[in-house]
Amino acid sequence: MNLGPLVFLGTFFALATSWLGFVLVPQLQLCRQQPVEIDATGQLYPSDPSGIAKQGEEVYRANGCYYCHSQQVRPKGFGSDVERGWGGRGGKVQSVAQDYLYARPVMFGSQRIGPDLTNIGLRKPDAAWQLKHLYDPQSVTPKSVMPPYRYLFEKRKLKLGQKPSEEALQVANVPAGYEIVPKEEAKTLVAYLMNLHSDAILFETPPPTNAVAAASSTNAPAAGGSTNNPPAATNGPSTNVPAK
């Protein structure tokens, strides 16, 4: 008897279960996700990042920053990301699916050779520091193993008597008569970094202290149509209530 077709069909179904389970079903669950209105501010979260931050995301992707940096704060009690101060929601609560709605691509990262960058925009909101760090990480963090990204900068010759421009980097070892200025890519990358924050108090991330009272005052669903109670920490996005 020719078993070939039978083996083929059986295998196909066996393997396709994981496709159903991890591709189809999560997509059906997650595709309903929408930005939610944050009560305190009335703004949508997450907001679609500006054009310049989007371009910076491309630079981040093209240069593979995510092979060394994660963008994901793990839940309290699982690792100590929160204790390290990487969290954004008052430094207390982990990342949730909602935070990544506009990330393209989603770069969770798989390594922490460098610190987590989920909330770097909150932690180091200083563009000058960021640029200097990119140009020469060791100049701001001695012994850093982060590679320098000097190719995102330009060494420009100054005309006689010309002053360095406003955006020139304040770094050592610049030969006299020259200045170091960021290229477009460096500027957009920094805009992206400064825009990295997941700080909104969401339905699935109630503030840790006096949770119930605070939760109902900060993240009551916008449309008010939900019967869900605020669930505990790591719950799925299905509990989010879309904005009107």
Added chain:
Amino acid sequence: MSATPSTQIISIDRGNEAPAVTSVQIDASCRAPVLLLFISAAAWLLIGSLLGIIASLKFHSPNILASCPLLTYGRVHPAAWNALIYGFAIQAGLGVGLWVLSHLGRAKLAMAPLIVIGAILWNLGMTIGTYGILYGDSTGFEWLEMPRYASGILFFAYLAIGLAAIVTLHLRRERELYISQWLLLAAIFWLPWIYSTAQLLLVFKPVRGVMQAIIDWWYINNLTTIWLGFTGLAATFYFIPKIINRPLYSHYIGIFIFWTLAIFGSWGGIPTGSPLPTWIPALSSVGAALTIVPVLAVAFNVHKTFVGNYSKLSSSMPLKFIAFGALAYVLSGLVGVLASIVQVSEVINFTWFTPAQTQFVVYGFFAMTMFGAIYYIVPRLLQADISSAGVRWHFWLALIGVLIYVVSLGVGGVEQGTVLNNPKATADFMGVTNSTLPFLRASTTGDLFIALGHLVFLLNLVGVLVRVSRASFSTAMVANRRAEVRA
């Protein structure tokens, strides 16, 4: 289906009943396409390890080659990895798979020209894809970095080779299916499915948000556990019995492994603690934990096949490679099961442990098995021996290299995770990085051994090829001269 275990196919292969097609004829039909796949695989392996060394050197001094955007860590590292997976592993696996399929089916390799075209296309796609990554066109998804203009080529190249494999299987003269054929058939079909799903939903028409990460994890896990696992095990179950000249202990355990791996194995890969609906990582760890069943079954079946014949290890280099591969499969499988436990994954999440574990599977198991198979196949294809000193050098370099690499990064990863999770002791992040540096630097030594091994591997293959073509060239010359003299 008859109940006789088809393991016997292997042992009667030497011609009790005169087969319609002889082994020599089958080898002749395999020669060009399979050799092409092997040589290209070896070349990518070397390219990959050179890129890998560049990446690794960055941890000795981040300023090395820092002003060249093409060689920045975030580009050479994925380029090296893609060369290993797509350049080497898939091509070697396909080459070995085609040869095994045609021998088990006792039929000539079908559509050899199509395979050659497929292999050329694949290498074209690889070249374009590698440049794409180095030039900054990476898609941003791990293991799927090659940009769309390369992945399309790869996809069709694979279809061409896969089609030839299916047709070869279909035209087999020996109707009984051996376990290796099950495994190969499943692997051959599964890759286009996962690859097209991933490409479609991540690159061509991207889904939103965390769904992207889920699909990428699903893809990586299926490529490793199913494609590499099935193809590698097909070789394990074919060559070990063949070389020690004794049937596989149990065909039925083989089938059991096949189903349990297909059902549990494809679910793993999604780390605990990810920002996803909780059921997803939870289900995934259950799948990963259950793979302990097929892993132990492999250990049992291989051991039982070997028992009393372990001494044959010393007389066959291919067997050494493949037996080491099987050992690595079992050990890395057990480590993978361990890693699915929450308390363990809490420590190793985001550390060097993960690459060490992956390397253990991809290199320790898969690549070593393929090396053994290639060293078994090539002398038959060319009717000439490969320098045995060369093979021995390759074995020891690869063995030592992979052990240094896996052990140093594995231990380093546990250390890193422990320090990372203890912010009271090392509040400063540089302390975490520094704790891993000695291990990272040790792993570079492993990289160097491995790379040297790859050089030897390529030289071994090219060496025998050159010798054979010289010999046939001179016989042709002699024949020519004789003809001239006569005329």
